[in-house]
Amino acid sequence: MQVTETLAEGLKREYKVVISAADIDEKVGARLEKLKDEVRIPGFRPGKVPTSLVKKRFGQAVLGEVLQNALQDSSKQALDERGLRPAAQPDVEVVSFEEGKDLEYDLKLEILPEIEPIAFEEIELERVVVEPTDEQVQEGLDRLAQQQRSTKPLEEERPAASGDVLVVDFKGTVDGEAFPGMEAEDHHLELGSNSFVAGFEEQLVGKNKGDDVEVRVTFPEAYGNEKLAGKEAVFQVQVKDVLQAVPAAIDDELAKSLGQESLDELKERLRESLSNEYQQASRSLIKRKLLDALAERASFPAPEKLVDMEFGGIWQRIEEDRKADRLDEEDKGKDEETLKREYRAIAERRVRLGLLLAEVGRQEAIEVSQEELQQALIGEMRRYPGQEQALFEFYQKNPAALANLRGPLLEEKVVDHILEKAKVSERTTDRDGLMAELEAIDSAPEVPSQASSEAAAPAPESAPESAPESDAVAPADEAAAAKTDAGADEDSGKGA
Known part of the structure; x- marks a missing residue:
């Protein structure tokens, strides 16, 4: 195999690869010899079929198989020998091939950028702490009483x-x-x-x-x-x-109808639920601020192909929203060129964040355990009562879809890892203050809230189609394909 570099510009690499006719012929001959022992042709004992007859019947199919394997194996070898990590699936274009002659093809790809380590300990963040009040617990009781009316x-x-x-x-x-x-x-x-x-x-x-x-x-x-x-x-x-x-009376009977022993126990469950809710909101807030801080530091170039893929997904949703008259009021007054420019910037941000989080996960050997993945799968199945078995089989048969479950889990672990190193202080506020801060950061310009989806195999008719949400997009072949739910407004393309 002969490999000649024809382009090395930024993240783009192109190579001309030539595989000799002798090498192709050798592989075809070896495959025909193996096939001779496998085929059954009337008039010949197993393993005694003449090679010439096998070649006549199966030669073209074998040649196609050998060529396909040669393209895959040689392109992988070319990248491995040069220590290249492709950002996406390389493009292979056959330039020339005739039976008995050399195979020549072009190999084009973008490589992952070099990402300089970030001093996470220099990032200063603030975690908001909110404790449920008695009034909020009473509001919860009133809602339950109304629901049980x-x-x-x-x-x-x-x-x-x-x-x-x-x-x-x-x-x-x-x-x-x-x-x-x-x-x-x-x-x-x-x-x-x-x-x-x-x-x-x-x-x-x-x-x-x-x-x-x-x-x-x-x-x-x-x-x-x-x-x-x-x-x-x-x-x-x-x-x-x-x-x-x-409304139902707020008493022990209401609590018992809801599976609790007493009204006091129901109040305690409500308080715990509110506390978890506020913690999750606080987590979303600090995570969003962390992502903003990381985005400011992610100055490396983003692979154009990944940006194109991410922008394509965003723009498809924008087109759908425009047809259904669901565009943000701010976006309705903008021309298409302006919208594309703004949303492409959002796509670039997501790609850079995804690459950065993926690299942190790779460098720190952060992994998702099989048990964690199993719990995520169980949680996903619970979302679709009656379709659990179909969904389970779907994920079994579609590794790419399973990776969509692993990605968000891994991202949360990477985010936790970074938060442990950052300077995080705490500040107490009330529920309204927390919600106001979330609303304020969700309306910040040039920051995406639209979830972006990883490339996943389409769901079968018997299984629901789902994809995780993200503000970060990592290459599909990276184990730490980072995903983020910063923002959380799936119905808007930006502004979260």
Whole structure:
């Protein structure tokens, strides 16, 4: 094999690779000899089939197999010998080949950039600490009591108000045609619950028991059923009864109905839940600030191919949001060139962060254990009740999808590792203060909140399609393919 470097510019490398005809012929001959002992041809004993006959029948298929293996093996050898770490799958383009002649091809790739170590101990961060208050625990109790509410007839008949439960029969049509799911009898509808299409419940406020009402609503443009999306619907509604919703009493019986021994124990569980919630919010905040600090220090070049892939995913979502009229108000006033420039900068940030976190994980030998991966898989399966077995089999058959579970776990461990080295102080605040800080950092310009997905094999019809969210994108062949949920607003492309 002869390898000649033809380009070394920045991260880009190109090589001309020549594999001699003699080497190809030798591999083809060896494969035919092996195949001779495997094939079964009438009239010949096993292993006694003439090589000439095997070549006549299978020669072209064997040649194709040998060429494919030669391309893979020789390109890997060329990279290994030069100590190159490709940022993405190299491009291989055959320049010339004829049977009996040399195989010549071009090998093009981008390598991973050199990443200088960062002095993590020089990064100063602040962790916000929030403790749940008695008032917040009481708010939680009130919500539970409302969720466990019952209904009772009105003591005196009156018009329906928000919060009341109506017993209704309804039947809807679009352009005079009835569709499945648009009719029901004795349906209990809570006014103000927003469980129906926008505008439906509001038109029933003020109605009385026995009223027949014509309700007109328009389905959203982004409605799941394409036949109904953006269409006006007419519902004939009969109000059969108006019931009053009564919250459950906040006592030991409420606690027992929720699986706790007493009201005091329920309060303690609520306090723990709130504490975990605030800790997670605080974690998101400090992680986001850490990523911003790392992004400022990640000045190395980003492989263009990775940026193109990441930008392509972002821009596809932007196009979808534009068609569905879901773009941020700020973005609606920008021309396409401006939007592409801004979102490409976001893609570059994500790639650099991913490469940086991946490199820290590699250098520090941070790994995800099989037990941790198993727990993540169990958690993913719980998200899709009834599809657990299909999802399990999907991940078994798709290593790339399993890597999508490993990536976020590894990233969290890398982030923890960096936080342990950074200068982290603590500051106490209240819930509103924490939420205000999260909102403020989520609205910072030029910082992405849109999750970016790793390249993953498509999910089969029997399994839900899922991909982890990220503000960092690492090369697919890196064990530490870092991912981050900084920002967490999946519906906006930036601004988190």
